[in-house]
Amino acid sequence: MKKLCITTISILGACLLSTYANAASFDCNKAATWVEKTVCDSPELSKLDETMAKKYKSNLATSSNYEDSKVFKDRLIANQRTWLTFQRDTCKSEECLIREYKEYIEAQANYGVAWDFSDELSRSDLPSKNAFGNFSQKSQISLYNSGTQRWEDTGEATNTVSIHSVANKPYLSIIEGVLVFTNAHTCDLGESKAIWSENHWVINDDQPDKAVELRLYPALYKGQIQLLLRDIDNQYRELHCGMRGYFDSIILEREVR
Structure with a gap:
């Protein structure tokens, strides 16, 4: 009986590890929206989300180097909220999310995104x-x-x-x-x-x-x-x-x- 319990716990632990493998930049246990759940379920999107968060934090850290650091920092925060609200969170497909993340990270556009059919x-x-x-x-x-x-x-x-x-x-x-x-x-x-x-x-x-x-x-x-x-x-x-x-x-x- 003890061996069965250990085996069951081991299997459960493996399942939990696979569930949380795509941790993204936020707690996937608290993922509530379709976007958050999709990011957590996708290895590619999870990595993109982590890279996005690192870039954002790095930009905030360097904002103190500017003459008017508070204004620059406030602008960064506002731009981040705008990107999340208008661009990332309005997506309804993984392809759309991947495009928005990549454009944010690479700071360049992926052209030709309009529907072909x-x-x-x-x-x-x-x-x-x-x-x-x-x-x-x-x-x-x-x-x-x-x-x-x-x-x-x-x-x-x-x-x-x-x-x-x-x-x-x-x-x-x-x-x-x-x-x-x-x-x-x-x-x-x-x-x-x-x-x-x-x-x-x-x-x-x-x-x-x-x-x-x-x-x-x-x-x-x-x-x-x-x-x-x-x-x-x-x-x-x-x-x-x-x-x-x-x-x-x-x-x-x-x-x-």
């Missing part, structure tokens, strides 16, 4: 109604006064992005937007066709010598549906808005009607 998407793969609508954000505008050689606030402007559905093609949208930047420089997105790609809209405007991609991630953030703009490698704004327009990581809130 959009007509064959299941209902769960398609964007929800919250991925459409009007999104806006108030922005403080500053102008440079050459006389005083100072930047001066001149009031507020409203950044707007509208995502319109396309009849009988739920994986497509038409995106319009006007963004206002420092020195009142304005960027008009025009009427751009976007395709849904797992957890975001993507506008592709590839050039002969480079890939140009603007992504728009909708997510529930701070109790509101909001939209994160990701200008991959800042190529989109350079092509369409000039060097003075910079809108990567801008977050706009969905207007409720």
Whole structure:
């Protein structure tokens, strides 16, 4: 009987070891969401999660080297929360998670992520109604006064992005937007066709010598549906808005009607 108990305990211990082998950067015993459970169940994702956490901790540790270390550290923390909310936690497949982790770790984009066979998407793969609508954000505008050689606030402007559905093609949208930047420089997105790609809209405007991609991630953030703009490698704004327009990581809130 004693031998049987020892054998049973040994088997149980082996099972526990295999369960916790993919420990990730957090306690897998407390994994509650689909994303957390998927990370824990996948050896590849577990390793990516650990690497991501190490990079984040390293960035925080070096933030003290900057002149305004507190501001830099606060920005790092905010960017991390944004990535988790809008990019990682909106994924619904392992492939999507792997892409988001790798882009975070490598600090470069994996292009060509849009669906190749959009007509064959299941209902769960398609964007929800919250991925459409009007999104806006108030922005403080500053102008440079050459006389005083100072930047001066001149009031507020409203950044707007509208995502319109396309009849009988739920994986497509038409995106319009006007963004206002420092020195009142304005960027008009025009009427751009976007395709849904797992957890975001993507506008592709590839050039002969480079890939140009603007992504728009909708997510529930701070109790509101909001939209994160990701200008991959800042190529989109350079092509369409000039060097003075910079809108990567801008977050706009969905207007409720």
